[in-house]
Amino acid sequence: MRVKKRKGAEAILAAHKDLVLTEPANWLESFGNQNSIHIEVGCGKGDFVLGMAARHPEINYVAIDLQSTVISYALDKLLASNLSNVRLLLADGRSLAEYFLPHQVELLYLNFSDPWPKSRHEKRRLTYKDFLQLYEAILIENGEIHFKTDNRSLFEYSLVSMSQYGMIFKQIWLDLHKDLEFAEQNVLTEYERKWADKGPIYRMEAQFVQKNESDL
Numbered sequence: 001m002r003v004k005k006r007k008g009a010e011a012i013l014a015a016h017k018d019l020v021l022t023e024p025a026n027w028l029e030s031f032g033n034q035n036s037i038h039i040e041v042g043c044g045k046g047d048f049v050l051g052m053a054a055r056h057p058e059i060n061y062v063a064i065d066l067q068s069t070v071i072s073y074a075l076d077k078l079l080a081s082n083l084s085n086v087r088l089l090l091a092d093g094r095s096l097a098e099y100f101l102p103h104q105v106e107l108l109y110l111n112f113s114d115p116w117p118k119s120r121h122e123k124r125r126l127t128y129k130d131f132l133q134l135y136e137a138i139l140i141e142n143g144e145i146h147f148k149t150d151n152r153s154l155f156e157y158s159l160v161s162m163s164q165y166g167m168i169f170k171q172i173w174l175d176l177h178k179d180l181e182f183a184e185q186n187v188l189t190e191y192e193r194k195w196a197d198k199g200p201i202y203r204m205e206a207q208f209v210q211k212n213e214s215d216l
Contacts, residue, residue: 003045009072013090020075020088024099030087031060039064039100040109041093041126044189046074048111051187053086059106064089064096093126100138108135110147112191115154127158132165136208148176148203150195155202167206175200 006012013020021030028034036059040049043063053061063086065071071090078086091099113126122128127147135145145162149155162169173179176186177196192201 003067003069003073006069006072009068012072012075013068016075016079019078019086020071020090021099022090025087027060027062027087027100027104031085033060035060035085036106037062037100037104038107038109039096039105040111041096042110042113043070043074043088044111044191045070046077046088047193048109048187048189049074049086050077050081050083053083054081055187057083057085059085061086062089063087064091064093066090066092093131094134096134096138102137103140103143105138106140106143108139108143108145110145111189112149113147113154115149115151117153125154125157125161127154127161129161129165132162132167139208141210142207144170144205144207146203146205148189148192148201150192150199150201152200152202155204159204162204162206166211167208170205170207171203172205173201173203176203177201 027037038052038059039062041064043049043065046063049061049063053059063074065074068090071088074088078088089099110126114124116122116124123130136143147158173182176182
């Protein structure tokens, strides 16, 4: 998600280094506990991760984005929320292994990622095989990715990419907002709230499968 650059965003982030990290960190020290860690790669302005954190105080959440302006808006909301189980990380998704230890993360969220529709940009899609390999390395054994998008082409691509990688699908939604049973637990992103009535929202829960030595 691209947003207009915010004047002074860098200074806003620098004033809250306890909540906004730009360098590798000891997450146990940062959160002050040993709770499970869930991360959102591409967090937008923070509605989703803050909503999840409010519902699940027993889980530590790390919201990741490359844009300082976006992170600064998420920080505004975090400060207003008084939640203690959220940290913001200004970083490129390609460098996750620099910020998390192997098998340190329990769950990874991808919400409305850039579809990069042109074929020559396939490697930039966050469900491309190289990204999946990176996620698998930092996720716990048999860890999961929860993915939402309104872009059917990206959803179809991701289903194929994950399947070819050897992942299994625990659940798939082709029109998420018509599932009234799931609606109570569905935390909306700001993008989802604004554009959901323009067409179906697709969602999946995909799980990595432990590979046997004979498969390696």
